[in-house]
Amino acid sequence: MPKxxxxxxxxxxxxxxxxxxxxxxxxxxxxxxxxxxxxxTIQKIIKRYEERGDHENAPKSGRPLLLNERxxxxxxxxxxxxxxxxxxxxxxxxxxxxxxxxxxxxVRRVLRHELGMHARISAxxxxxxxxxxxxxxxxxxxxxxxxxxxxxxxxxxxxxxVEIGKSSRMEWVxxxxxxxxxxxxxxxxxxxxxxxxxxxxxxxxxxxxxxxRMPKDERKGSDxxxxxxxxPLWDFYSSLVEERGIAxxxxxxxxxxxxxxxxxxxxxxxxxxxxxxxxxxxxxPIENIWYVxxxxxxxxPVMPKNVDEMWVALQQEWAKIDIDLLNNxxxxxxxxxxxxxxxxxxxxxx
Numbered sequence: 001m002p003k004x005x006x007x008x009x010x011x012x013x014x015x016x017x018x019x020x021x022x023x024x025x026x027x028x029x030x031x032x033x034x035x036x037x038x039x040x041t042i043q044k045i046i047k048r049y050e051e052r053g054d055h056e057n058a059p060k061s062g063r064p065l066l067l068n069e070r071x072x073x074x075x076x077x078x079x080x081x082x083x084x085x086x087x088x089x090x091x092x093x094x095x096x097x098x099x100x101x102x103x104x105x106x107v108r109r110v111l112r113h114e115l116g117m118h119a120r121i122s123a124x125x126x127x128x129x130x131x132x133x134x135x136x137x138x139x140x141x142x143x144x145x146x147x148x149x150x151x152x153x154x155x156x157x158x159x160x161x162v163e164i165g166k167s168s169r170m171e172w173v174x175x176x177x178x179x180x181x182x183x184x185x186x187x188x189x190x191x192x193x194x195x196x197x198x199x200x201x202x203x204x205x206x207x208x209x210x211x212x213r214m215p216k217d218e219r220k221g222s223d224x225x226x227x228x229x230x231x232p233l234w235d236f237y238s239s240l241v242e243e244r245g246i247a248x249x250x251x252x253x254x255x256x257x258x259x260x261x262x263x264x265x266x267x268x269x270x271x272x273x274x275x276x277x278x279x280x281x282x283x284x285p286i287e288n289i290w291y292v293x294x295x296x297x298x299x300x301p302v303m304p305k306n307v308d309e310m311w312v313a314l315q316q317e318w319a320k321i322d323i324d325l326l327n328n329x330x331x332x333x334x335x336x337x338x339x340x341x342x343x344x345x346x347x348x349x350x
Contacts, residue, residue, distance in 0.1 A: 010037070015045045015055040022046050066102055067110055076115050087119070125347045126279040133345030135277045140340035151333040152205035154274050155237060155249045156286040159214065162294060164195040164310055197307045199314060200228055202236055203289060205330035209236045211318040213311055221259030229265050237271060248274035250284060282350040283336060285329035292325065293317055
């Protein structure tokens with residue numbers, strides 16, 4: 001177990017081996033040759049063991065800390081109460097009570113290594129009022145006893161808007177110096193004039209529902225009843241009821257879902273509705289499907305340049321969605337319920 005070239009320090013294991021060889025009567029010169037160390041170093045290792053009785057690294061004093069424990073606790077409390085402050089602002093705060101000047105690098109190191117805090121992009125989540133948390137918690141308590149089989153009868157539905165020419169995905173390419181503007185190395189963008197396409201979709205355990213295009217000028221409550229409720233959603237709902245004996249539809253609190261026309265239609269047709277608390281996209285796993293769908297479209301070799309091309313691309317990628325993904329999302333609902341209970345109605349990781 002010789003010391004690797006370029007390594008400055010020996011390890012406790014290597015020092016133990018050196019002492020063992022010396023006790024066996026092997027010459028210092030032979031041990032030095034085997035371990036890539038000098039004879040003088042071998043002699044020091046043997047002497048240190050005889051003085052200390054172990055081969056562990058001696059404690060190093062190092063440079064004294066510029067911030068003591070009290071100052072670090074003060075820093076921790078400040079950052080926890082002002083999480084959006086820049087590193088410069090945090091450093092300025094530290095220097096207000098520090099006897100010596102503290103640099104930004106020092107503050108960053110203390111935050112990382114002493115407090116375990118790193119600068120990260122804040123997670124976007126809907127704003128939750130106290131009443132939202134109360135209703136989310138009540139919802140979770142009501143369904144905490146549901147198992148995977150119960151969630152198989154729930155139909156998850158939602159609308160999603162897709163903007164033409166918008167892709168936040170970073171694209172990496174292999175290129176040589178001077179090829180930055182080569183056509184094959186570019187990420188083309190299009191002046192869409194904020195063109196967007198609204199689609200509606202649904203799924204249940206083991207079943208991918210239809211994807212419906214919603215025309216821009218047909219998004220009122222009556223249009224929702226005509227285009228979605230009385231057509232593709234009712235067909236999907238009816239087939240699931242026939243197959244599984246029962247089904248319930250999840251819709252969020254969008255005005256088109258809660259309008260009088262939609263309520264009357266559901267009541268007349270006796271469509272079962274599954275409750276969904278407000279401000280809770282994390283409790284509707286179809287949000288994960290939208291992410292998968294948009295990512296798949298963004299990965300296509302040629303990006304859609306208008307709404308018609310986008311609609312074609314969305315339909316093609318929708319048909320490719322893996323049934324196993326749908327099943328995992330539906331069967332994972334008990335975990336989401338538990339997460340809401342643990343958060344006392346607050347935000348979850350979903």
